[in-house]
Amino acid sequence: xxxxxxxxxxxxxxxxxxxxxxxxxxxxxxxxxxxxxxxxxxxxxxxxxxxxxxxxxxxxxxxxxxxxxxxxxxxxxxxxxxxxxxxxxxxxxxxxxxxxxxxxxxxxxxxxxxxxxxxxxxxxxxxxxxxxxxxxxxxxxxxxxxxxxxxxxxxxxxxxxxxxxxxxxxxxxxxxxxxxxxxxxxxxxxxxxxxxxxxxxxxxxxxxxxxxxxxxxxxxxxxxxxxxxxxxxxxxxxxxxxxxxxxxxxxxxxxxxx
Amino acid sequence: xxxxxxxxxxxxxxxxxxxxxxxxxxxxxxxxxxxxxxxxxxxxxxxxxxxxxxxxxxxxxxxxxxxxxxxxxxxxxxxxxxxxxxxxxxxxxxxxxxxxxxxxxxxxxxxxxxxxxxxxxxxxxxxxxxxxxxxxxxxxxxxxxxxxxxxxxxxxxxxxxxxxxxxxxxxxxxxxxxxxxxxxxxxxxxxxxxxxxxxxxxxxxxxxxxxxxxxxxxxxxxxxxxxxxxxxxxxxxxxxxxxxxxxxxxxxxxxxxxxxxxxxxxxxxxxxxxxxxxxxxxxxxxxxxxxxxxxxxxxxxxxxxxxxxxxxxxxxxxx
Numbered sequence: 167x168x169x170x171x172x173x174x175x176x177x178x179x180x181x182x183x184x185x186x187x188x189x190x191x192x193x194x195x196x197x198x199x200x201x202x203x204x205x206x207x208x209x210x211x212x213x214x215x216x217x218x219x220x221x222x223x224x225x226x227x228x229x230x231x232x233x234x235x236x237x238x239x240x241x242x243x244x245x246x247x248x249x250x251x252x253x254x255x256x257x258x259x260x261x262x263x264x265x266x267x268x269x270x271x272x273x274x275x276x277x278x279x280x281x282x283x284x285x286x287x288x289x290x291x292x293x294x295x296x297x298x299x300x301x302x303x304x305x306x307x308x309x310x311x312x313x314x315x316x317x318x319x320x321x322x323x324x325x326x327x328x329x330x331x332x333x334x335x336x337x338x339x340x341x342x343x344x345x346x347x348x349x350x351x352x353x354x355x356x357x358x359x360x361x362x363x364x365x366x367x368x369x370x371x372x373x374x375x376x377x378x379x380x381x382x383x384x385x386x387x388x389x390x391x392x393x394x395x396x397x398x399x400x401x402x403x404x405x406x407x408x409x410x411x412x413x414x415x416x417x418x419x420x421x422x423x424x
Numbered sequence: 425x426x427x428x429x430x431x432x433x434x435x436x437x438x439x440x441x442x443x444x445x446x447x448x449x450x451x452x453x454x455x456x457x458x459x460x461x462x463x464x465x466x467x468x469x470x471x472x473x474x475x476x477x478x479x480x481x482x483x484x485x486x487x488x489x490x491x492x493x494x495x496x497x498x499x500x501x502x503x504x505x506x507x508x509x510x511x512x513x514x515x516x517x518x519x520x521x522x523x524x525x526x527x528x529x530x531x532x533x534x535x536x537x538x539x540x541x542x543x544x545x546x547x548x549x550x551x552x553x554x555x556x557x558x559x560x561x562x563x564x565x566x567x568x569x570x571x572x573x574x575x576x577x578x579x580x581x582x583x584x585x586x587x588x589x590x591x592x593x594x595x596x597x598x599x600x601x602x603x604x605x606x607x608x609x610x611x612x613x614x615x616x617x618x619x620x621x622x623x624x625x626x627x628x629x630x631x632x633x634x635x636x637x638x639x640x641x642x643x644x645x646x647x648x649x650x651x652x653x654x655x656x657x658x659x660x661x662x663x664x665x666x667x668x669x670x671x672x673x674x675x676x677x678x679x680x681x682x683x684x685x686x687x688x689x690x691x692x693x694x695x696x697x698x699x700x701x702x703x704x705x706x707x708x709x710x711x712x713x714x715x716x717x718x719x720x721x722x723x724x725x726x727x728x729x730x731x732x733x734x735x736x737x738x739x740x741x742x743x
Contacts, residue, residue: 227631232552258633265631269624272647281642285634331628338632 178203178342178372179224184238186219186396188231193219195396197238201389206364206373208383208404210419211393217376220393221344224374225261226254242342259286262335262371266347268327270319270334275311278319278330282338297337305333306363325356332363336371343367345375349382361386380420384408392416486721493715501712502719511678512701513708517716519678523595523691524664524723526681527674530599531663535606536656542607543614543655544640548626559615565608571668577601578672594689595681598674602666606659613658617651618644646738653735661724667695676700694720 179201186194193216201207209217219228226247228234239246247257259282270278279298288294298315302308307329311322319330328348335343345364349357364373364386377383383390383404390407392399392415400407400416411417501516508514542562546555581589581597591597625647629639645652670676676696682688694716701713 225631227627230630255633255635258631261631263628263631265624265628267622267624269622269628271625271628271643273643281629281634282632285629285632285638285642334628335632 176203177201178242179374180239180241181224182239182241184220184223184240185236186216186223186228187235188219189233193396194223197398199391199398199401201372201374203372204368204370205388206368206375206386207389207391208375208377208387209391209393210377210380210383212378212419215393216396217393218346221346221374221376224342224344225258225263227263229254255286259338260340261342261344262338262340264328264331264335264343264345264348266350268324268331268351270322270327270330273319274316275319275322275330276315279333279337282334286338298333301333301337302330304336304367305329306359307333323356325352325359328352328356328360329363332360336367341371343371343373345373347376347378349377349379357382380408380422392419394419485717489714489717489721492711493713493718496712496715497718501715505680506678510704510706510709512697512704512712513706517692517694517697517712517719519680519692520694520697520716521692521719521723522680523677523693526595526684526691527599527602527670527693528660528664530596530684531603531606532656532660534600534603535610535659538603539607539610539655539659540614540645540652542611543652544618544644546611546615547618548636548640548644562608562611566612569668570605570666571671573601573605574669574672577604577669582673591685592687592689593673593675594683594685595674595691596684596689598670598691598693601669601673602663605663605666605669606656609659609662610652610655613655614648614652617648617655620651621647649738650735653731657728657731660727664720664724664727665695667693667699670696694723 177200181197181199184194184197185192197220209220211217222228223236224240224242224247228236236248240248242257242260245252271281273281276298279301280294283294283297299308302311307326310326311317311330314321319327322330332343332348349360352360361382364375367373368388375383375387387404389401390404391401392407392411392413394415400411400413402412406412407416408420411420502521503518504516505518506512506515546558546562550558577597577600579586579588581591581600582593584590584592589597621644625643626639629643630636634642670693674690674693674696677690677692681691698713698716698720701709701716704710
């Protein structure tokens with residue numbers, strides 16, 4: 167990607183020469199890319215290509231993996247998150263994450279969303295109630311659950327649980343949302359609700375999604391990247407990426423020949 | 425898109441309704457099918473017989489104990505201290521019931537925090553390689569014979585000379601010794617319970633900026649509550665039947681304790697009572713030992729049901 171092109175954007179996340187090793191495996195090979203503010207970016211690739219690993223380097227979730235090693239820089243809002251003075255707790259407050267499996271906590275619907283507020287020391291009850299309501303509304307779940315906020319989160323359907331997880335992730339007011347195949351286990355109706363949410367969310371958040379569903383990615387993304395065996399093969403605006411891919415391997419993937 | 429998708433070339437598409445049956449033959453082995461049904465029935469028979477042989481002693485013990493001991497089972501038996509000669513010929517077993525409560529409380533106060541703490545360490549905080557050895561060590565601790573615990577307890581807690589805590593033969597010395605028997609059991613069950621929790625719970629909490637401890641106490645412990653309670657229950661049930669560790673640290677008291685250490689600190693204990701009564705050359709004490717074993721079984725049953733109830737209530741109302 168050309169340097170002058172980079173300056174046009176307001177860059178939110180800038181990844182430079184990122185290498186990631188697990189034991190002797192070299193999982194991410196010299197990845198360079200950046201994410202524009204308030205955009206939706208999808209990272210595509212076959213299973214095991216390192217796209218989830220890459221996503222997890224952005225909020226340092228790999229910190230707890232034994233035998234993991236990382237070189238290079240991830241610069242978020244001008245600060246290298248692997249620098250020494252970085253507070254991981256504050257970093258993760260600023261970066262919401264939604265996982266592949268809906269993973270609500272074994273708590274009530276209300277407490278699930280309030281969790282993010284409580285762990286950051288917010289005790290003001292009115293604020294919490296107001297904020298939980300707001301987040302549930304953003305996630306398009308409020309009308310469905312307003313009468314049963316005290317019920318366990320597991321009483322919800324899979325699609326509702328995933329939207330609850332999204333509400334939970336935005337409760338701490340992050341500026342970046344990471345999503346690891348958020349619709350992989352959902353039915354088409356729930357999937358389409360969540361895809362619509364993602365497109366409205368980019369007003370407030372920079373959204374980075376890992377996916378292996380090309381149609382979905384094409385529908386929602388502004389930018390797309392293609393990973394293969396730990397290498398970033400191609401990264402471009404969605405229009406170019408899907409219609410005029412520069413690399414033969416990208417072309418093969420998006421025409422489903424992998 | 426760049427070009428059209430190619431369909432797989434060497435298999436011509438057939439329309440619905442075309443074609444006949446699959447021409448390939450599946451070689452059916454009739455003999456094998458007969459045999460596999462026979463083995464299935466054999467396995468069921470074996471399971472039923474195993475259950476009967478395994479369960480028989482339990483039912484027999486309960487039946488026999490009831491047959492002989494039921495004559496002594498009344499309110500007086502559990503609410504008065506033993507008197508008469510030999511001691512216990514009259515009166516009840518209140519000393520042993522009170523003593524068991526002492527021992528269980530002391531052992532639990534020591535072992536529940538230690539056991540849960542080390543279980544959480546093994547499953548969440550420790551490093552993989554050292555954990556392997558720590559787990560091995562923990563399982564080894566479960567296998568230590570209880571009489572060895574008794575001797576260690578004697579030298580550490582009870583003995584009046586040399587290094588140690590000099591607690592005398594007392595409920596504190598006995599309870600602490602029993603507590604250390606409970607620790608590895610609670611550790612094992614806690615570790616297993618936490619490992620069964622989906623990793624996505626803790627990842628979800630960490631990804632929101634929770635510290636490991638916040639994730640542990642607000643998500644993990646609640647989700648693992650059932651397993652942890654099972655560990656505590658197993659531990660208590662284990663120590664309530666122990667006599668060997670108490671031989672050297674508490675022994676027995678026919679009256680009420682006057683403290684938890686020193687002279688007068690010893691307590692009675694149901695298992696110990698049964699052990700002592702059955703050694704006495706007196707028919708009436710033998711019958712009372714049988715009755716006491718019924719009380720012990722009822723005690724364990726009550727504990728089991730009580731902990732299950734607590735477990736159910738916490739799941740129902742706290743989560």
